Amino acid sequence: MSAVVGQTDVHPESLVTSVEGRSPRQIFWARFRQDRAAMVGGIAVLTLLFLAVFAGVIARHVIGHGPNQVYDSMTDDFGIPKGPNSSFWFGADGAGRDLFVRVLYGARTSLLVAFIATTISMTIGVTVGVIAGYYRGFTDTVVMRISDVVLALPVLLLAIGIAAACGQTAAGCLGGFVQPGLGLVIFVISAFTWPYIARIVRSTTLSLRAKEFVEAARSLGASHKRIIMREILPNLAAPIIIWATLLIPSNILFEAALSFLGLGVPIDTPSWGQALSDAAGSGLYKSAPWLMIFPGIFLVVTTLAFNLLGDGLRDALDPRSER
């Protein structure tokens, strides 16, 4: 094609320099930072992570006491906790403990449970989903029916049953393998969330395995393992990251729900769900609303922040998504 008539002063070199090549990471970041909601969510998540990691330091050096320190002076003669003041920023809970410190430590519990449980369920879900989607046939049928069975189980009833059956002795069940507490909460959450990931990964894998680059690798004699590891999994990275960020808030709420029902973390471990449960169970929230307000706000903010972050990541990582 000839040059445009009458524009002889435009040189091809200058055109090349005005269109810079950008790496996928740069494209992602450019898209992500334009999304203000995602940025707010990301900053909120980072703040919460900071508070969770440094809860102990803040409690020790800024506040001066731990989450289980009881202050008799912070409850009145009827056992009603006293409200926020200059020393107890969020007021006291029913036992006379500093609610601010407990909310800080609650962030640690929530995020710890959510991250570990999400990691476990993502690992199981991705492994199972890739195997089912790649091998198809009998393997797919068996794996997907197992996930159907897991999805059909009444999670809360099962958790109640496990806590009741395994809580009666110090040893718990199965020689101490199953004991009520943090481990059981993580186990229950992981065990019942992996099928969602497995289904998504399976459908994406089914689509990927039919792509030309996979066909090409196969025709070059690549092994199944190599195709999965080198061709399929790298292309699953974006959906995995997106679903992980969306699963975390869901798991935070799951932990809160289990703790609210008394099936969650041990009673002396601060947890937002447990704080809400205690406030509701004692009825103290009627005269001490801060018992509900602060853990509730942190729970909402955390969930919302992760959801916004997840939304933003999806938009930035998946060019096909509409904004």
Place this chain on the structure above:
Amino acid sequence: MRIKRRIATAVLVVAAAGLAIAATTASAGSNSSQHAGAAGANKAAAGGVYRVEYESSFDFTGGFDPTGEYLGSAQGILGNLLVRTLIGYKHVAGAPGNVVVPDLATDLGKITNNGKTYTFKLKDGIKFGPPLNRPITSKDILFAFQRIGTPSVVAQYGFYYDVIKGMTAFKTGKSKVIQGIKTPDLKTIIFDLTVPTGDFRYRLAMPAAGPIPQEVAGCFTQPNEYGRYLISSGPYMFAGSDKLNASSCDTIKASGGISGFDGTTKMDLVRNPSYNASTDSPAARENLPDEFTFTTNSNVDDIYAKIGRGDIEDEVPGGTPPPTVLRQYAGSNQLKSNSGDRTWYFMLNLTQPPFDDIHIRKAINWVVNRDALRKAWGGPFAGNIATHIAPDNLLADKLKGYAPYGTGKGDVAKAKAEVKLSKYDSNHDGICDAKACKNIFSISGDRAVEKTMLPTLEQNLKSIGMTLKDRVLKDAYTPIGTVRLNTPFSTRPGWGKDYADPYAFFGANFDSRAITPTGNANRGLVGLTPALVKKFGVKGTVTGIPSVDKDLDNCQTKLEGARPVCYAALDKKLMTQVVPWVPYLWANYTNVISKNVTQWQFDQFSAVTAWAHVAVK
């Protein structure tokens, strides 16, 4: 999508702003006004409807059948209003309310044969209510005991009557009669006992021992059945009793029950026309309202709102009213708080380390801040701080003021002094440093009050080097009552009297012969013998467990005034030489009444409102 995320961002910002706003509003939200009501200010008059709501549900344990019903509040309704017994109570508060008085019997009975034979004469003019309207005879009381001895009816406290000669043989079917109960005529009944039983009169004052008409109750041989057909011997009856066709079991059963009681949510009582007030004493029963209604309400807030508005007169709360309600009514005479003759305590299993060491058991008793624990229950309205085992009422105040481990705040120095003497403190510095003192397995109930109490307890224990591994269970009583599970410690237990004699407190809790594999109340395993160790699967320190069986046997032979003295000595021994409990609260029964109530009284026997003495505008 963008709009949604904008909204979400806005929510996030608003939520963050809420933190600041909440801090302001929260600090201003704790004030509440006090009622200056004057319930009881008006002169009590007869008439009116006295409306009562139960929190959540009736929770009857035996369907309100007097033979099987074990619930205290149900026994209160039965004893005050529906079922008279040979011996009864005045239905008043405090120690006088725990004194037995004649009811259907002419006097407290004649005791002969070294305390083993009791003879009673029935008053004239006593009758069952509609539809029978016939005189009550000694045969009706004998039939009540035959029902107690009929296993299928499930008399839940029937074991108290095993001291009657021949009762066990009757229960097991080896005899068709109860050898130890004789009715030489329709007005006389004689009880022969196997051993002198100083509290037998108290046992006769329980509703199961009241007269039961065979022509109606004989139609029902299963638990939870007769309650809906109950024929009154008291001043009130179920509304609709007169409509019951009692000509045969078929017609009785066809009715489906007396209309005034639906079995689960509603009970309507009206005056019994066959009741002869001259056979009763106004000191025991005044019977002022014309009608009582008992209903259930699962919304606690609604109950207190109704009381505030005067839509109901009284309540049967599930526990101490919420602290907010206590604060609202504090200082008002609408708030009633009376000793419920119940002790809340921490259980120490004498076979499990570190509680197999008496010094550790004593140390815990010293270190616990009972005053702070009581706050979790609602403060002083929740009850008095327990300083020994049985509430003072039951011991006729013989141990009033006795506090071997102090009266409130705990004493860390004295606790440490005890720990120093323990084998679990290797360097004798007052801090328990053995592994047995760390992560002690503890079972708690899921009640809000326990969850609130635990941090204080843990902080107390930490000061002597002890830590707990808490398990919160909805049904904590099952594992702690199952001996083979060897639970070392629990914050759940409490004990209330079955009847107003100290044996009802000490027998089940400390008699080694009362230890059962499941549902065991002797949770400390006091008096455990090597023979019982294998039988019940106990693991731990199973030798040298102190016993009080002989002390109990000795006290049981005592009569009247000698009994509290004897049991007071036993209480002291348990607190200082055995130490199986950390008693911390003698619970009050606390409730709120409306301004419509013109006269109110507390029934010490059943530990609820004395329905026999209340009056309404």
